[in-house]
Amino acid sequence: MGDSSAPNGVIDTSANRSVCWVAPKTLEIQHREVGEISDDEVLLEVITTGICGSDAHVWASNPAKAPPVLGHESAGKIIKVGSKVTDRVVGQRVAIEPGFACMKCEFCIRGQPNVCANLSYCGHTENGTLTRFFKCPPHMTVPLPDSVSFKEAGCIQPLAIAVQLGRRANMRAHQTVAVFGCGPLGLLVMAVARAYGVRKIIAFDVEQSRVDFAVKYNADIGVVSPMNTESVEPLKFATDFMEEVMKKHGLGSGVDLTIEASGAEPCVQMAVLLTKPGGTIMAAGLGKPLTSVPLFQFTAKDLTMKGTVRYTPGCFADAVDLLERKAVDLAPLITSTYPLTKASEAFEAQAARQDIKIVIMNQE
Numbered sequence: 139m140g141d142s143s144a145p146n147g148v149i150d151t152s153a154n155r156s157v158c159w160v161a162p163k164t165l166e167i168q169h170r171e172v173g174e175i176s177d178d179e180v181l182l183e184v185i186t187t188g189i190c191g192s193d194a195h196v197w198a199s200n201p202a203k204a205p206p207v208l209g210h211e212s213a214g215k216i217i218k219v220g221s222k223v224t225d226r227v228v229g230q231r232v233a234i235e236p237g238f239a240c241m242k243c244e245f246c247i248r249g250q251p252n253v254c255a256n257l258s259y260c261g262h263t264e265n266g267t268l269t270r271f272f273k274c275p276p277h278m279t280v281p282l283p284d285s286v287s288f289k290e291a292g293c294i295q296p297l298a299i300a301v302q303l304g305r306r307a308n309m310r311a312h313q314t315v316a317v318f319g320c321g322p323l324g325l326l327v328m329a330v331a332r333a334y335g336v337r338k339i340i341a342f343d344v345e346q347s348r349v350d351f352a353v354k355y356n357a358d359i360g361v362v363s364p365m366n367t368e369s370v371e372p373l374k375f376a377t378d379f380m381e382e383v384m385k386k387h388g389l390g391s392g393v394d395l396t397i398e399a400s401g402a403e404p405c406v407q408m409a410v411l412l413t414k415p416g417g418t419i420m421a422a423g424l425g426k427p428l429t430s431v432p433l434f435q436f437t438a439k440d441l442t443m444k445g446t447v448r449y450t451p452g453c454f455a456d457a458v459d460l461l462e463r464k465a466v467d468l469a470p471l472i473t474s475t476y477p478l479t480k481a482s483e484a485f486e487a488q489a490a491r492q493d494i495k496i497v498i499m500n501q502e
């Protein structure tokens with residue numbers, strides 16, 4: 139352990155191809171110097187990186203300070219350990235926790251590094267992981283069992299977020315759970331709900347194909363939400379549709395738990411109407427800054443609404459555990475892979491929303 143001799147330095151890290159943001163919707167593969175690792179860091183050969191909506195957002199935007207290197211959902215192999223690192227070894231397979239929490243602010247000290255006051259994040263404020271080689275402190279690496287493939291491990295970060303949602307929501311076996319939004323996060327929350335043995339899962343989306351996928355994957359009931367194209371008064375529109383859904387699917391007075399993973403305002407309103415008195419709504423979709431909620435019903439039904447972001451300590455390990463026990467299968471979600479050298483095409487595809495989950499092979 140901690141022996142930084144032997145295999146260290148065998149792999150040639152001089153050609154460190156990295157996916158760099160140079161202008162909105164314009165990427166370049168550039169060489170970025172890896173540099174020496176410090177005594178308390180590890181160096182990874184990055185194998186896979188999942189792409190998500192937030193990457194596409196950075197790609198398409200014109201931030202004042204764009205991190206040159208994008209990417210934050212990655213897994214790889216440790217190829218070098220610093221002399222003071224005692225709990226990681228060369229050759230170890232790991233996933234990367236991409237947040238640099240300060241572990242000193244009041245939120246970190248309370249065990250909530252996901253809302254760290256000084257948080258920096260790979261691919262957002264720090265250089266990301268869409269690179270061949272990446273160095274970080276060992277505690278940002280999560281050991282992977284051999285049974286978890288690198289491809290799946292490239293999607294562990296969003297699964298860790300789904301685990302965090304399950305924690306915050308107090309997901310329980312006897313609950314009926316509704317999920318608005320059948321994108322990757324919605325699908326992963328359904329997978330976690332299924333793994334936790336919930337009674338019934340109802341999936342909502344405006345796209346038939348996404349609903350069909352959710353039903354094939356983990357949902358018991360799939361519902362295509364209509365668009366309010368005739369400008370019906372929003373509360374009436376949501377009320378009429380939810381009454382129809384509850385009657386048609388025998389949901390009685392509503393569901394115990396609703397996960398809002400779409401960010402769409404009508405879904406937030408429907409969530410209040412669909413959740414039974416005393417139930418919980420988890421807000422997980424990042425929609426527009428101001429969303430109107432039927433507060434009268436929210437109050438009268440004694441509902442609880444919680445927000446959460448990213449993941450908290452142990453969520454990655456729980457996600458790895460779910461994969462190792464085959465309680466969650468990520469493979470069906472990975473609909474395309476691209477070599478790192480074709481990252482531009484991967485980001486175009488991500489923006490076009492044709493895929494469920496795209497994974498980039500960092501060494502190719």
Ligand SMILES: [Zn+2]
Pocket residue numbers: 189190191192193210211295296
């Ligand atoms: Zn992401």
Ligand SMILES: [Zn+2]
Pocket residue numbers: 239240241242243244245246247251253254255256257
């Ligand atoms: Zn902090």
